[in-house]
Amino acid sequence: MEKTVVILGGELAAEGRALLEEAGASVIATPPYVDRQAVVEIMKAYKPDAVIVRLLADLLGPEEMQAGGKLRHIAKHGVGTNDIDVKAATALGIPVSMTTGSNGHSVAEHALALIMALVKDLPRQDALIRDGIWDKNQYRGRELRGQRLGLVGFGFIGQTLARMAGAIGLIVSAFDPHTPDSAFHDGVCRETDLDTLLANSDIVSLHCPLTSETQNLIDARRIGLMKQGAFLINTARGEVVDENALIAALEEGHLAGAGLDSFAVEPPGIDNPLFQLSNTLVTPHVAGVTLDAKRAVSIMAAENVLAAFDGRTLEPRFLAR
CATH class of the missing domain: 3.40.50.720 (NAD(P)-binding Rossmann-like Domain)
Structure with missing residues (x-):
């Protein structure tokens, strides 16, 4: 050949x-x-x-x-x-x-790792100890059991994460107008309205492709619908999220944290404000490349x-x- x-x-x-x-x-x-x-x-x-x-x-x-x-x-x-x-x-x-x-299983695992690290307050605890601070009163970790996980996109990756999350005890709902009803089982609830999913979730994880319809899908209005203290996880594409709106929500404390594996511009500049925030956990678009x-x-x-x-x-x- x-x-x-x-x-x-x-x-x-x-x-x-x-x-x-x-x-x-x-x-x-x-x-x-x-x-x-x-x-x-x-x-x-x-x-x-x-x-x-x-x-x-x-x-x-x-x-x-x-x-x-x-x-x-x-x-x-x-x-x-x-x-x-x-x-x-x-x-x-x-x-x-x-x-x-x-690589869908690796991406789902990565999303779950970001969820667990943020909800368990691991990045902040690691930083405190490295600064010589041993203070258990500053621990803000929570149990995942009983919290509501909202998935935006329910293809192979979303379905794989749903199985993992369900085993831990998370209550899982998903929004995806393109996935058949037959994919929703094992306790996963189908949500037909994205705004409702966002408003009801303690953790939102994005698993949709980047298209003209999903560009800036998670914008300032929709971030505003999310619960006070909720977490946003993005292992999809950076452009699905309005980064400026996300930064504002993190700085103001409306969102407790964000776990991000992708960014609107890649590679992002070292001056990206998301890297300066203590309530973000970031990785360089590696979820699918274990x-x-x-x-x-x-x-x-x-x-x-x-x-x-x-x-x-x-x-x-x-x-x-």
């Missing part, structure tokens, strides 16, 4: 790269967060038959897709295709695949590319539209 695959925005796990190379493909990886002009130059230089998209500074658009003249497939390393112009790819006859289900998940995602992305090279049709759940 004389094919070229370019990985845009970082390297694959070794197992994924090996699959491509063992099939005879030449594999080139770029650094993370390459910008549009760099992508155009890379496409012209290597003329790839397929690209695997990891971390880009700009949207992968039609100019980049056509720059090399040979592109047959775009594989997303993950499930969020907001950095790919899927409509442009479709118009050009280039399928866009996703690694559906490959060592285990990265292997699974890389292997699936490579398999999607090889399927395209072999002329095989992928299952609909692996194709972006």
Whole structure:
């Protein structure tokens, strides 16, 4: 197989790269967060038959897709295709695949870890001890049992988190107009109104894709609906939340805390006010890239590319539209 695959925005796990190379493909990886002009130059230089998209500074658009003249497939390393112009790819006859289900368990675990750390007051307690303060009267931890968890988005990740949360004793509700009623079981209540979900939840965790409908979905008005002292968890996309409104709610004490794995601009500037607040817990968009998940995602992305090279049709759940 004389094919070229370019990985845009970082390297694959070794197992994924090996699959491509063992099939005879030449594999080139770029650094993370390459910008549009760099992508155009890379496409012209290597003329790839397929690209695997990891971390880009700009949207992968039609100019980049056509720059090399040979592109047959775009594989997303993950499930969020907001950095790919899927409509442009479709118009050009280039399928866009996703690694559906490959890292969902890791993301759900990460969301649960953020929930537990914040509700148990762990970041603040760690900071106090490191400052030489041993004062149990300053502990503000709460039990999770009996608290209400509201999930915004109830696909694979939301459903996985719901099972974990239910086992701990959280009362789980979810809002997702696109998920069938059959997915709501094991005590998970379907909420048909997002505002109601937000108003009734002690903890809100976001698991929806970034679309034109979900951009700034959690804005100042909706944050205002949340309970005094509630927590917001975002392992989805940063742009789903109005960051300025979130900062204001955290500074004013309306929200007790926020656990954030994604940001409106990535990588965010070191001066982002969210990093200066004592009631935030932040991670660098790593929920879905545990060592285990990265292997699974890389292997699936490579398999999607090889399927395209072999002329095989992928299952609909692996194709972006």
